Amino acid sequence: xxxxxxxxxxxxxxxxxxxxxxxxxxxxxxxxxxxxxxxxxxxxxxxxxxxxxxxxxxxxxxxxxxxxxxxxxxxxxxxxxxxxxxxxxxxxxxxxxxxxxxxxxxxxxxxxxxxxxxxxxxxxxxxxxxxxxxxxxxxxxxxxxxxxxxxxxxxxxxxxxxxxxxxxxxxxxxxxxxx
Amino acid sequence: xxxxxxxxxxxxxxxxxxxxxxxxxxxxxxxxxxxxxxxxxxxxxxxxxxxxxxxxxxxxxxxxxxxxxxxxxxxxxxxxxxxxxxxxxxxxxxxxxxxxxxxxxxxxxxxxxxxxxxxxxxxxxxxxxxxxxxxxxxxxxxxxxxxxxxxxxxxxxxxxxxxxxxxxxxxxxxxxxxxxxxxxxxxxxxxxxxxxxxxxxxxxxxxxxxxxxxxxxxxxxxxxxxxxxxxxxxxxxxxxxxxxxxxxxxxxxxxxxxxxxxxxxxxxxxxxxxxxxxxxxxxxxxxxxxxxxxxxxxxxxxxxxxxxxxxxxxxxxxxxxxxxxxxxxxxxxxxxxxxxxxxxxxxxxxxxxxxxxxxxxxxxxxxxxxxxxxxxxxxxxxxxxxxxxxxxxxxxxxxxxxxxxxxxxxxxxxxxxxxxxxxxxxxxxxxxxxxxxxxxxxxxxxxxxxxxxxxxxxxxxxxxxxxxxxxxxxxxxxxxxxxxxxxxxxxxxxxxxxxxxxxxxxxxxxxxxxxxxxxxxxxxxxxx
Numbered sequence: 209x210x211x212x213x214x215x216x217x218x219x220x221x222x223x224x225x226x227x228x229x230x231x232x233x234x235x236x237x238x239x240x241x242x243x244x245x246x247x248x249x250x251x252x253x254x255x256x257x258x259x260x261x262x263x264x265x266x267x268x269x270x271x272x273x274x275x276x277x278x279x280x281x282x283x284x285x286x287x288x289x290x291x292x293x294x295x296x297x298x299x300x301x302x303x304x305x306x307x308x309x310x311x312x313x314x315x316x317x318x319x320x321x322x323x324x325x326x327x328x329x330x331x332x333x334x335x336x337x338x339x340x341x342x343x344x345x346x347x348x349x350x351x352x353x354x355x356x357x358x359x360x361x362x363x364x365x366x367x368x369x370x371x372x373x374x375x376x377x378x379x380x381x382x383x384x385x386x387x
Numbered sequence: 388x389x390x391x392x393x394x395x396x397x398x399x400x401x402x403x404x405x406x407x408x409x410x411x412x413x414x415x416x417x418x419x420x421x422x423x424x425x426x427x428x429x430x431x432x433x434x435x436x437x438x439x440x441x442x443x444x445x446x447x448x449x450x451x452x453x454x455x456x457x458x459x460x461x462x463x464x465x466x467x468x469x470x471x472x473x474x475x476x477x478x479x480x481x482x483x484x485x486x487x488x489x490x491x492x493x494x495x496x497x498x499x500x501x502x503x504x505x506x507x508x509x510x511x512x513x514x515x516x517x518x519x520x521x522x523x524x525x526x527x528x529x530x531x532x533x534x535x536x537x538x539x540x541x542x543x544x545x546x547x548x549x550x551x552x553x554x555x556x557x558x559x560x561x562x563x564x565x566x567x568x569x570x571x572x573x574x575x576x577x578x579x580x581x582x583x584x585x586x587x588x589x590x591x592x593x594x595x596x597x598x599x600x601x602x603x604x605x606x607x608x609x610x611x612x613x614x615x616x617x618x619x620x621x622x623x624x625x626x627x628x629x630x631x632x633x634x635x636x637x638x639x640x641x642x643x644x645x646x647x648x649x650x651x652x653x654x655x656x657x658x659x660x661x662x663x664x665x666x667x668x669x670x671x672x673x674x675x676x677x678x679x680x681x682x683x684x685x686x687x688x689x690x691x692x693x694x695x696x697x698x699x700x701x702x703x704x705x706x707x708x709x710x711x712x713x714x715x716x717x718x719x720x721x722x723x724x725x726x727x728x729x730x731x732x733x734x735x736x737x738x739x740x741x742x743x744x745x746x747x748x749x750x751x752x753x754x755x756x757x758x759x760x761x762x763x764x765x766x767x768x769x770x771x772x773x774x775x776x777x778x779x780x781x782x783x784x785x786x787x788x789x790x791x792x793x794x795x796x797x798x799x800x801x802x803x804x805x806x807x808x809x810x811x812x813x814x815x816x817x818x819x820x821x822x823x824x825x826x827x828x829x830x831x832x833x834x835x836x837x838x839x840x841x842x843x844x845x846x847x848x849x850x851x852x853x854x855x856x857x858x859x860x861x862x863x864x865x866x867x868x869x870x871x872x873x874x875x876x877x878x879x880x881x882x883x884x885x886x887x888x889x890x891x892x893x894x895x896x897x898x899x900x901x902x903x904x905x906x907x908x909x910x911x912x913x914x915x
Contacts, residue, residue, distance in 0.1 A: 286486030287599045290627070299629050302596035308519040312487040312596055316629075335486045 263344060263373030268328045270345035271319055271358070272366035274338050281364055282338035285314040289330035289339055297323035298330060314360060321348055322356030344369025345379050355382030391457035406448035406459055407435055417461055418470060418499050420477075420585045421537035422449035425650045426546055432477070432537050434499070436469045437461045445469050470503045478508065480515045480560055481586075482532045490587030492600040496535065515560050523553075524572030526654055527581055527589050531563040534588035540564065540580035547651065548747070550574040564588065575749060578658075579651050582640060593658060594638045597631040598624045606854035607642060607908055609841055611711060611834045612656035613742070614752040616843030617641060617648035618908075621660070621835050621854040634664040635855045636835055644909055647847065653749050662833065667817040669830035670859025676826070685860065685870070688829055693874035695783050695810045701728040705772045705781035705808075708734040708765050709788035709815075710754035712864055713839030713851060715887040717756070717763045718895070719868035720787075726875050731781060733767035734760045737795035750844055759842035762897040762913060770796070776804035783810040787864065788831070790819035814867060831864050832857035838884035839863065840906065842913060848901055849910035 212218055230251075237250035254261060263269075274282045285302035303315035330339050343366045350356050358380065367377040390399045393410050400409045407417045408424065420432035428450050436445035440458035445466055448459075460466065477496065485491045517531035541553045541564070552570040555562055566572060572580070581589050603622040610617040620640045624631055631637055639660055641652035662668075672688035674681050683691075696704060706729060708720055724732055735757070744751035760766065773796065775781045784804070791801040805811060805824045813825035816833045836857040840848050857863075865887050869880030881887045885903045892898045897913045905911050 284487045285596070286491075288486065291599065291601065301629060304596065310487075311484070311520060 257347070260374055263369070265373060267344070267373060268326050268331075268341040269369070269375075270321065270343045270348055270366065271324075271330070271339055271341050271363055272343050272368070273317065273360065273363040274340060275364060279364075281314060281317070281360065282336050283314050283317060283334075284310065284312045284336055284338070285317075286312070286335065288333040288335060292329045292333040294327060294329065295323045295325045297321070297325075317360035317363065319358050319363065320356060321358055322350075322353055340368065342368045343377065344373050344375040345377075347379050349385065350382045351384050352382075355384050389453045389455040389457070391453050391455065391459060393459045394461055400453050402452075404453045406437060406451045406453060409453045410437075410448065410459070410461060415461055417448045418495075418503070419449060420495060420535060421539060423539050423542075423583055423650075426539060426542040426583075429538050429542065432473070432535065434470060434473050434477075436466055436473070438463045438466050467503065470499070471505060474500060474503050475505050475509070477535045478504070479510050480532065481535065482514060484533070485587075488530075488533065488587035489590040489595060489600070490533075490584075494587055495585040517563050522592065523566055523589075524577050526578040526592055526658070527572050528592050528595060529564060530588050530590070531565070533586050534564050535586055536562055536564070537585060539583045539585070540589055543576075543580050543583060544572075544574070547579070548574045548576050553580075575653050575655070575743075575745065576651055576747065578654050579641070582650070591638065598627065598637045599630075602626045602630065603637055604854070606835070606852050608835065608851050608854065609755070609849045610639065610652060610656040610659065611755040611841065611851075612653070612659040612753065614750040614754060614757060614844035615648065615748050616755055616841050616847065616849050616910075617652045617656055617748060618644040618849065618910075619652060619656070623835070623854045625855065636660045636663050642908075646909065647843070647849075648748055651748060653747075655749070660835070662817050663835055665817060667819070668833070668858050668861075669816065669818055669822070669828060670861060672827070672829050672860065674827055683827075685862070688827060689867070689870045689874050691827055692785075692812055692829070693871050695812065696723070696727050696729075696871070696875065699783045699810075701730065703780070703782040704729045705731040705776060705784045706733075707736070707769060707772060707784070707786045707789055707791075708732060708760060710734050710752075710757035710760050711788050712760070713756060713837075713841060713884075714759040714763065714848065714891060714898070715839050715884045716787075716864035716868065717760050717765055718891040719865045719872065719887060721763055721765065722877070723868055723872055723875070726872065726877055731767065731772055731775065732765050733769035733772050734765050735769050736789050736791065739793055739795050752844065755841040755843070758844055758846055759840075759848075762842060762846075763891075763895060773800065773804045776808050779807050782808055783812070784808040785812045786814070786821060786825070788815040790821045792820040814864060816861065829867055830859065830861040831867065832861045836861065837863040839865070840884075840888060840903075843910075846897075846913040847910040848898070848906055848913060850903060850906050850908075 234250040237248045240248040276282050285300050287300055290298040290300050297320040299318040300314050301316040302312050305311055305313045328341055331341055362380050370376050388399050393413055393415055396413055398413050400412055407422055410417045417435050419435035421429045430447055430450050435448040437448045438460040439446050519530050519532055521529045523529050544553045545551050552566055552572050554567055556565045581591050602624055604625055606621045608619055608621045610619045620642045622638045623635050624637045639657050643650050672683050672685055674683050742751040742753045776784050811825045812827045813822040814829040814831050816831045822828050834851055835854045838853050839851045842848050865884055873880050892901045901911055
């Protein structure tokens with residue numbers, strides 16, 4: 209530690225000077241922008257959640273189960289995602305499908321998002337392209353652990369994100385959380 | 388004894404050995420589908436091609452007998468190319484439904500495809516479609532599309548069971564496995580066709596979609612279904628408890644033992660594990676007084692049993708051991724009886740219906756260890772014991788596992804005896820009508836939850852191994868009896884089944900010289 213840093217007042221003043229410099233520089237830019245100098249751009253705050261940054265198309269967000277044309281899940285309960293999942297957060301129980309060409313469907317398909325590490329291996333492993341992480345939904349929180357478990361019905365109801373990467377389906381809010 | 392060279396190594400094999408088995412003796416695997424050591428040779432799959440010196444073309448190893456001076460090569464480029472072509476041929480009409488196929492993970496088509504396959508198929512035509520998910524009988528379901536027509540299942544039904552339900556119908560790429568008209572694959576060994584099916588064409592209905600095979604752990608054990616003692620593998624699912632409705636034992640598979648069951652097991656034995664995860668399983672010791680049940684700790688239960696044994700005169704105590712108990716349990720029981728001088732002991736309870744028996748594996752005696760109980764000197768007159776209880780000569784009755792109300796004895800006689808005794812102690816894994824009337828019920832570990840040995844009807848001692856933890860507070864019988872023995876003042880009890888067996892072998896001439904090491908995986912015969 210340098211000798212000068214040992215004096216409290218010197219460091220406080222240098223900090224205040226730094227903040228003040230940013231403040232006045234941005235104020236000047238905003239003023240110039242308002243007065244017609246359009247290439248002067250001050251720092252802005254994004255008014256989240258009303259405003260959002262554009263998301264990368266590769267962003268991994270809340271999972272969804274892809275539907276067949278009749279609305280049933282494309283998933284055949286092969287357990288590849290459950291097997292590859294490093295967080296052990298996928299719980300599938302298989303059942304018989306009436307059509308022997310499909311043969312197998314999930315009776316239960318739960319993802320415990322509280323355990324999920326968003327690695328995307330489930331999407332990679334899926335031989336049926338039945339699970340994707342493209343909903344654009346990032347805001348899932350709950351006051352309980354149970355609220356973090358998304359069931360087959362909830363995951364099937366989700367839509368892919370829009371072209372800007374923003375969610376198109378409503379954020380599934382658990383019952384214990386009021387918006 | 389022909390001496391031949393396989394991949395540059397010399398091996399001497401008995402005359403009549405084919406090249407697959409000769410290679411196996413050297414630890415060299417020759418890929419094959421249709422050949423099975425327990426069945427006749429079909430030469431259907433053509434996969435077991437090997438190069439033999441001085442023969443112009445690759446030859447199938449399954450139907451070529453080892454000859455003196457033969458020089459065999461199993462991994463030449465020509466052999467590999469042949470295998471790849473044959474694999475491609477087998478896969479022409481094989482559907483790509485490994486994700487939904489129960490065989491995935493233990494499928495020889497998958498294994499050899501990964502090893503030799505052409506990863507980019509050249510086949511562009513539509514595959515031939517055949518019936519899928521067709522039940523063939525109570526235990527087996529057929530997917531004809533996945534079948535590679537190796538005919539192992541057909542040969543099994545023709546040669547092993549002699550029932551001949553299955554055949555190959557139609558021709559060319561339309562050929563498919565099927566049942567003869569009016570037939571059903573319902574013989575007593577039907578599910579063995581699932582084990583020998585190298586692909587996912589025949590799968591088990593009971594195991595269908597239950598657990599993916601790569602989640603299963605395997606333990607070597609012995610089937611407790613009859614006096615044969617078929618060697619089995621217990622497949623348990625510990626890693627994904629939400630699968631299979633929480634049942635821990637997923638399936639049993641036969642384990643090869645040349646002296647007992649060869650490669651096979653009967654269906655009754657294969658599906659006899661259901662009691663292990665049944666809701667009748669007992670978890671805690673409890674006492675029943677005037678119809679009210681109170682939970683008890685093991686210490687209380689052991690003290691109560693030991694107290695009863697000391698309170699009554701040795702002649703007032705009757706013990707009904709079970710031929711379903713392991714040798715270690717029966718030996719521990721004998722120690723308890725010797726300590727108190729109890730003479731009234733028996734183990735044979737006549738079953739309500741006589742067991743079926745056949746020439747293949749199934750024995751009429753449905754108990755795994757009746758021979759062991761005999762050798763340990765626990766044979767007595769069970770009917771006389773019951774009569775003594777009815778006559779109030781026996782005041783404390785100690786029953787292991789038996790359900791006397793499901794026996795051949797008339798219900799009134801059994802109820803009279805059970806009602807007459809002052810103290811009725813019952814030890815076992817699953818509650819039954821007899822345990823419903825006991826004053827003390829002690830939960831025992833099921834056969835997959837414990838170590839032990841059974842002696843089969845021929846006198847072969849074979850090991851049970853622990854595959855899962857006991858449910859609740861259940862304990863193996865040798866441990867329960869060891870604690871009773873300690874409470875009777877006999878000193879420290881052996882802490883493990885193996886130590887009990889060591890004492891048993893030292894004390895019983897029939898078991899002399901045997902140990903868990905000597906028994907190994909294949910079992911050992913008792914003396915005389």
